Amino acid sequence: MSTFDPTTKTNRRGFLSATAATAGTLALARSVHGRGAAAPKALKMGVIGVGWYGMVDAMAALKVGGVEVTAVCDVDSEHLNAAADQLEKLQGKRPATYKLHAEMLKKADLDVVAIGSPPHWHALQLIDCIKHGLDVYEEKPLAYDIREGRAMADCVSKSDRIVQVGFQRRQSAAFKQAAAAVKAGKIGQLVQADVQIHHRAGTKDTTPQAPPAALDWDLWCGPAPKIPYSPQVGHKSWRLETTTGHGHLVDWGIHNVDATRMMLGLGMPNRITAAGGIYHLQGKITTPDTLTVHFDFDRLPVVWRHRLWGATEYNPEVNNGVFLYGDEGTIFVSDQKWVFVPTGKSAQREEHTAPADLGALHMANFLDCVRTRKQPDCQIEQGFQATATVQLAMIAYESASVVQWDSKTEQILHNPAAAKLLKREYRKPYVHPYQG
Ligand SMILES: NC(=O)c1ccc[n+]([C@@H]2O[C@H](COP(=O)([O-])OP(=O)(O)OC[C@H]3O[C@@H](n4cnc5c(N)ncnc54)[C@H](O)[C@@H]3O)[C@@H](O)[C@H]2O)c1
Numbered sequence: 001m002s003t004f005d006p007t008t009k010t011n012r013r014g015f016l017s018a019t020a021a022t023a024g025t026l027a028l029a030r031s032v033h034g035r036g037a038a039a040p041k042a043l044k045m046g047v048i049g050v051g052w053y054g055m056v057d058a059m060a061a062l063k064v065g066g067v068e069v070t071a072v073c074d075v076d077s078e079h080l081n082a083a084a085d086q087l088e089k090l091q092g093k094r095p096a097t098y099k100l101h102a103e104m105l106k107k108a109d110l111d112v113v114a115i116g117s118p119p120h121w122h123a124l125q126l127i128d129c130i131k132h133g134l135d136v137y138e139e140k141p142l143a144y145d146i147r148e149g150r151a152m153a154d155c156v157s158k159s160d161r162i163v164q165v166g167f168q169r170r171q172s173a174a175f176k177q178a179a180a181a182v183k184a185g186k187i188g189q190l191v192q193a194d195v196q197i198h199h200r201a202g203t204k205d206t207t208p209q210a211p212p213a214a215l216d217w218d219l220w221c222g223p224a225p226k227i228p229y230s231p232q233v234g235h236k237s238w239r240l241e242t243t244t245g246h247g248h249l250v251d252w253g254i255h256n257v258d259a260t261r262m263m264l265g266l267g268m269p270n271r272i273t274a275a276g277g278i279y280h281l282q283g284k285i286t287t288p289d290t291l292t293v294h295f296d297f298d299r300l301p302v303v304w305r306h307r308l309w310g311a312t313e314y315n316p317e318v319n320n321g322v323f324l325y326g327d328e329g330t331i332f333v334s335d336q337k338w339v340f341v342p343t344g345k346s347a348q349r350e351e352h353t354a355p356a357d358l359g360a361l362h363m364a365n366f367l368d369c370v371r372t373r374k375q376p377d378c379q380i381e382q383g384f385q386a387t388a389t390v391q392l393a394m395i396a397y398e399s400a401s402v403v404q405w406d407s408k409t410e411q412i413l414h415n416p417a418a419a420k421l422l423k424r425e426y427r428k429p430y431v432h433p434y435q436g
Pocket of ligand 1 (some may be wrong): 048049051052053054073074075076079098114115117121140167168219235236258
């Protein structure tokens with residue numbers, strides 16, 4: 001058992017001096033804006049889970065600069081070796097490789113860690129990183145269940161560690177400009193927001209079979225139930241599996257739900273209804289391919305919709321984004337663009353584009369905060385609220401009931417069946433981090 005006390009305020013590394021912090025901030029900013037700069041003292045980064053996005057995050061860190069990936073960890077030896085090869089080519093030094101994150105944290109010399117494992121592993125891994133005194137770039141969704149998220153947020157808030165949650169749309173100028181336009185009254189009174197991502201979900205072979213030799217499937221499942229392996233529930237495809245990714249809204253939709261919370265300064269919803277089902281991908285996936293959720297926030301209703309079977313909108317450009325409906329106009333906003341549609345016939349429709357590398361900006365913000373000890377743009381409490389919001393939608397869907405959420409006590413009211421879903425049993429010998 002670790003003896004680390006997360007309440008101890010310590011500056012672990014010399015790089016946190018004011019001089020280094022300033023140099024680092026400038027260098028990182030210059031690097032992101034493509035002008036190059038003298039490198040600050042390199043931060044040693046470890047990456048847990050080097051599949052798709054763990055490597056995207058590692059690349060973003062190398063693009064920002066001032067980072068060397070010194071260690072990588074994965075339960076699939078093919079992913080591990082491919083990542084080490086790629087990083088060696090890029091940075092000239094091969095990172096050390098580990099199968100177990102606990103071993104990496106014990107043995108590797110690290111300043112920061114990026115966590116790119118699937119969500120059902122996030123809670124245990126983030127808490128272990130904090131116990132080892134490391135700063136963390138934690139991929140979204142924050143956690144698999146709401147009580148894990150609370151345990152993670154509490155652990156981080158009792159420490160002096162910097163944690164950035166991977167909602168990179170918080171760097172989007174388009175979302176920020178749309179928010180400013182709403183605040184300035186451009187659409188009159190904002191009455192409702194609609195959020196959506198429709199897309200055709202690709203599926204793989206669902207036949208239960210032996211996992212690939214390189215993959216330790218028991219370890220991959222970790223605290224989640226050990227379900228039979230098939231390519232459809234393995235690498236990348238886990239997103240639409242109930243026991244791990246928990247579906248499209250929790251996996252991808254969460255980005256636009258979080259961006260809406262950011263734009264409108266929303267906390268968590270207090271009443272959630274959800275309806276949908278698997279109407280087209282029966283036998284392929286275990287989460288809804290068609291879903292509508294009504295989130296009642298204090299200030300307004302936010303409606304989520306998704307279809308995963310290929311139907312596009314009348315204008316496909318709006319398949320992925322957020323509608324902000326006011327009594328005098330509508331704004332549609334997505335990652336890099338926002339459009340104002342006035343209600344009056346004579347008023348002009350406006351289009352604004354704001355291209356940016358959101359992932360690199362979000363990583364730059366994290367690395368800057370590691371050096372300066374400022375708080376990052378997506379602190380863990382925001383990550384918790386965004387994640388818990390979409391998880392409440394899945395609880396409403398799975399319990400086929402209206403869910404009333406009390407944000408102060410973090411309890412589901414008058415609905416024991418739904419409240420049971422706030423925390424799931426861990427598979428032994430793993431121990432759920434929320435004891436309450
Ligand atoms: N911010 C974004 O836009 C964005 C986009 C895609 C994915 N993500 C997030 O990134 C994370 C990873 O998603 P992905 O698409 O890269 O999945 P993936 O399946 O491609 O990769 C996950 C990797 O983690 C490894 N892994 C599993 N259990 C592990 C463990 N206990 N220790 C170490 N490694 C382990 C797997 O073997 C695999 O290599 C998820 O949380 C996902 O939501 C974020």
